[in-house]
């Protein structure tokens with residue numbers, strides 16, 4: 001079983017939430033993954049994903065190996081397929097953060113162990129699962145709650161949209177024209193929403209998107225790999241800042257951000273450090289939720 005998209009959590013979301021809840025309450029013995037190893041290939045920078053997965057493995061009695069493609073034979077031309085075949089003979093699962101989603105799919109096609117997407121340009125499923133866990137801690141039953149996403153229709157937005165669609169939530173996204181979530185992801189979300197009773201909307205007005213929201217979420221305007229577009233993006237996203245003025249349209253909302261944040265751009269200090277912000281709870285929950293995912297895949 002691979003976790004490449006949020007949709008790969010289909011049928012196990014509630015079980016993972018309950019497991020993460022028990023683990024957070026102190027439920028791990030510490031030997032659940034004894035002698036198990038996780039390879040972690042990071043083509044891009046990471047603080048939370050790398051450290052939470054590595055600490056999760058340690059606290060469950062297993063071991064994680066950080067690998068940078070630059071220092072692997074892959075960096076000298078060994079194929080993704082051969083790397084996947086080889087690592088499958090040593091480790092019990094592979095976490096990959098890659099520039100191209102299709103590289104993770106290619107790796108998964110040739111791996112004989114579970115492959116976990118630790119972020120690609122298309123999705124960030126483990127982040128989104130952990131964020132829904134945080135929302136559930138705050139509000140209980142998720143179905144019917146409104147999640148508003150303001151900013152770039154990026155990887156994090158895609159996974160949150162698919163998750164909202166699966167969990168029966170009301171998802172409202174506001175992005176500048178040309179920076180909306182990808183059509184194929186919106187189509188998939190609409191399909192899922194039909195079954196769950198969720199609603200999905202893609203708008204261009206942040207004020208309209210956040211109206212009546214239970215959670216308002218934002219992410220950076222310039223994701224890793226988009227540095228060349230920085231100037232244009234900063235100009236186009238200027239009116240999509242999550243600030244206290246925008247929050248006046250959603251007075252009950254909790255504020256979320258996957259981090260890292262560019263303070264003063266997509267979110268103000270005042271909002272990020274304000275009483276509605278739950279960003280540190282989100283960051284902590286990555287650890288508990290990664291453990292649940294690892295146990296589900298490996299134990």
Ligand code: CP
Pocket residue numbers: 045046047048049050119127258259260
């Ligand atoms: N939110 C998140 O995935 O953070 P990192 O890039 O630090 O892993």
Ligand code: NVA
Pocket residue numbers: 119120154155156219220222223224258259260
């Ligand atoms: N959208 C951001 C998320 C970082 C966790 C990026 O891809 O850089």
